[in-house]
Amino acid sequence: MRSIETRLNLGLGLSLILVFIAVGVGVSLSIRLLTEEYVSSRLEHDAESLLTAISFNGDGVHLSGRRVNTIYNRVYSGHYYRVQVDGRVIRSRSLWDRNLKVPAVAVGQVRRLREAGPQSQLLLVRAAAYRKAGHAVRIAVAEDLTPIKADMRRFQLRYALFSLGALVVLLLMQRFVLRAGLAPLARTRAQIGELERGERQQLGEDIPRELLPVVREINRLLLALQQRLQRSRNALGNLAHALKTPLTLIGQAADSRELDGHPEVQRQLQHHVEVVRTLMERELKRARLAGAAPAGGQVQLDREVQALMGVLHRLYDEKGLAMEARVPEGASFPADKEDILELLGNLMDNACKWARGRMRITVALEAGLQISVEDDGPGRSETEIAELTRRGVRIDEHGAPGHGLGLAIVRDVVSYYGGELTLGRSAELGGFRVDVHLPLPSQAP
């Protein structure tokens, strides 16, 4: 769809052009009408002068030259007359050898018409018939309209130029008004970008009334999304708490001395407790994931990795591992903090579990987020890695304790963010290596 600005500019431009044309045509017509009326009244006046100048003596007709304007005596002056009395015709000297075509008019009748004159003049001709001293007198007076026409064209040209200027100025003004009016929209658009990057939680409500309902609704949805996530996380936390305590008790009952005589029952109980524990852990953790969502916030990667290193140092205190973190200072990524902690925690915990002496995590912000975690443990054979990668099997079903559940959760997080998980061998440390790539939310498939 075209932008609002283009549409408004187009609309205003077209209507302005129509208005200017209509005004131009209207004004031209009125001016023409007015000038013709004016010219015609002058012609009438001249005709009356001519009528007074006519006198009859005997059978002759005489036109007194003194009473006629001298302009009628200059050849092709643009002012002409033709008087006809009882078959006799008197023409103004200005007509020279040309005649003036006059339509037949009855006495008391007046006719007005346009006619081509000498030297390609355009004449307005007024023809009228009078009765004077018993004679029918037909007087036609004409005036050249060409000078008026030229004035008219000059006026039209000036008008068109002025209209064009006004159109440009008005369009520029509209553009300015629109830009100012739509500025809040641009602000909202920028804020949506920030929302995607996790730099803000809500859109600003300092916008025009027309858009406020939309923005309010978006904010309400965002809040609802956050609250729902929080509620479901709380509920899952409570569920986990409620389920895991009895499960612990069942496990302890399975281990108890009273069952020492029944190794088969003991083994079965322990097995099922383990199955329930694994499934519960996996599903509860999967359900807690937020995934790539707007307004998820920014994760401070350097800070979180440091916090996790602190935890792992305590948890693996006895192993005395050398842990190394390569994280760019101040690096952050738009994602849910709990999700990223779960991803990093499981990767680093696995590496610590299997490491003999070293664990390393490398984080880079290249086309999204790039994480690799390596250890110097036994790693996995090529076949195992190929199988895990090719079939995307649920790693927890493969039963390798340690790497199993943790990697399954890592895989969940990665798929929720539309990322990629690569397993392999660490070239430098010699053990297992996991590479994770998460795209930026705006580029996620």
Add this chain to the structure above:
Amino acid sequence: MRLLVVEDDAELAGSLRKSLETAGFAVDTAGNGVDGEFLGDQEPYDAVVLDLGLPDRSGLEVLGHWRGRGNAVPVLILTARDAWHEKVQGFQAGADDYLGKPFHVEELLARLNALLRRASGRAGGALQVNGLSLDEERQAVSTDGGRRVELTGTEFRLLRYFMLHPQSILSKSRLSEHVYDYDSDKDSNVIEVYVRRLRQKLGESVIETRRGQGYVLGKPD
């Protein structure tokens, strides 16, 4: 070694108490955060097993309050809330170890023993002082000559406390505080009886008496 278990599930608390007592610990339990916090401040525990989802006051708050008041008792968080962000919060609040539910008692014991050893500044492995080597799993002790001596529950608890604090003068009241739980009759004279029994089993010179001060295990090197 005296432990505090703060756990709201009465059944689990009871079962934990039994397991821990069998392993040679004196155990007190609290069923909510407020009682747990009070006991942790009042009694000189060697370690605390703390649940996070507690009624009245959350485990994180309890831990935060203790640490805020300078109470540095080693704390192992035992919780169903074991997402990584929760672990980070737990350690940031001042926990020393973290164990997710469900758990095996063996793992809890191993971690507690490691925690206690760390708190007394000892490396891992069997506890060894002055030629005595303590077998914590079987509650027995081997001497220099390779002689193996079985110990009763109280003897074991007493000897372990001595061995975790070698070359320190330990008063009778301090010993009784760390060897017995809250509900026991803490008659410090009973400590004399048990010290005498340990001397009978391991030799007179093993524990030295400092008149008016208390007892010392092991001579300064």
